[in-house]
Amino acid sequence: MTSTSLDVERIRKDFPVFSRELPDGRPLVYLDSGNSSQKPNLVIETMREHLALHYSNVGRAMHVLGAESTEAYEGARDKVAGFVGASRDEVVFTKNASEALNLVAYSFGNPVNTDPRFTLGPGDEIVVTEMEHHSNIVPWQLLAQRTGATLKWFGVTDEGRLDLADGVITERTKIVSVAHQSNVLGTVNPVVELARRAHEVGALILLDASQSVPHHPVDVAALDADFVAFTGHKMVGPSGIGVLWARAELLDAMPPFLGGGEMIEAVWMDRSTYAPAPHKFEAGTPPIVEAIGLGAAVDYLTGVGLEAIEAHERELTRYALEALREVPRLRVIGPETLEARGGTVSFTMEGIHPHDVGQILDDQFGVAVRVGHHCARPLHLRFGIPATTRASFYLYNTTGEIDALVRGLHHVQKVFA
Structure with a gap:
């Protein structure tokens, strides 16, 4: 496939990890590819x-x-x-x-x-x-x-x-x-x-x-x-x-x-x-x-096509930046436009430590994000923060998974209200 659009559902079938369930029957929402990506059957x-x-x-x-x-x-x-x-x-x-x-x-x-x-x-x-x-x-x-x-x-x-x-x-x-x-x-x-x-x-x-x-x-x-x-x-x-x-x-x-x-x-x-x-x-x-x-x-x-992957991630990033604006007291750390940026979005939530955000997202919503300073502590010191929550997207992610992230973040806000 070399077009500028992806058949994401077909792609997800190439990755066996997405066929599993998490404890309590929760589906896996993997938004941590900037840390390490999942592996397709071809590689395995x-x-x-x-x-x-x-x-x-x-x-x-x-x-x-x-x-x-x-x-x-x-x-x-x-x-x-x-x-x-x-x-x-x-x-x-x-x-x-x-x-x-x-x-x-x-x-x-x-x-x-x-x-x-x-x-x-x-x-x-x-x-x-x-x-x-x-x-x-x-x-x-x-x-x-x-x-x-x-x-x-x-x-x-x-x-x-x-x-x-x-x-x-x-x-x-x-x-x-x-x-x-x-x-x-x-x-x-x-x-x-x-x-x-x-x-x-x-x-x-x-x-x-x-x-x-x-x-x-x-x-x-x-x-x-x-x-x-x-x-x-x-x-x-x-x-x-x-x-x-x-x-x-x-x-x-x-x-x-x-x-x-x-x-x-x-x-x-x-x-x-x-x-x-x-x-x-x-x-x-x-x-x-x-x-x-x-x-x-x-x-x-x-085989998938890097141009198509780039276009798909750009759409996911646009969707995520807009959706995250609806979460109260959430601050994106980094560019808030699509100009010269990739599919990694890091943020803080006022009064809530990123470790708590990540744990609730994982335990209750099956959403895997990374929390911490992401091996970039000087950058976090520059922004005066100890850590961020990071969602990073790849060719197998969907806008529905971003919706799951946002639902989880609204729940986090309620827990700490």
Whole structure:
């Protein structure tokens, strides 16, 4: 299906979790895909079949199962590369987006890397934003501590947009690392403009695309990025598998992040040489079945069509923003229009802690949302709040589920009246 409308009821039948009932016979209303998405039969059965009939280690075993497993694993790399408009040699499998981000941060200021683009020390600058997930803050804090570089960031406006003030990116900036889409606000950031600013001063730019690749068509070349990180479990794939895309010449310049089997060319007792990218960054037995499951997830999303998914989520977001305005004393944190925003809506309810909101929604209405700071505590501090309730939508959600959320929120208001 590649039209701009989805047959959501048919799609829901592809996901076995929606056939189950919660305790007391309640239907499941799953509005937590920004945390982790549900899995379709295609992914589940592809992984099961590989484990049952084809499993072996990859890149080492000279027998039929080894060849089948290697072909399936490398085939998954081809699928992921095609999904984001990349070359297969630019796609590194990691265990998640956090590892991908740490891999890039490890290359900066590393004394074995003499490429001037990666040299980092006192006086040099690292730029992030105030809306980042902790996975795109902590590695850069650690890098600043190791090297003496300065960590800087773009602030966030009251409307939940980046404050693109001049002077944050300077001639001293070496790396800019920014979320393509906020996991709390839903804001889609102007990454092409940020890439232009970074490249004008000779800096590199990394995009955390964990919240965008599952929901919108993404072409790494069109984004003008140098690195892009994303994860499998948010895009109907399994956990334990992530992706780093990087321009080939940058991967060639970067030192290995982990050492071990299969990332080498040759080893002596006093030195080693390394395999070319991407295998240089895939030490040891990789997440074989998870990568194959991610390939199946790409097949599934491609079959549905990213344009159709994006359009469906846009309609759900429009519907949710309008419906939530009818809930008394509810405040949306982030953009309240559809301009440059995705299907994630976070909010607070006056006088009611998000943990209480989430528990009542789950216990009495079967509505699964996420509560807390969503691994973005600095952003919550910016808004002067400890936590939010977050509803995040995906291709299998319906407006009826948003109605269930709103009914639950009205009930929460009554409980705490």
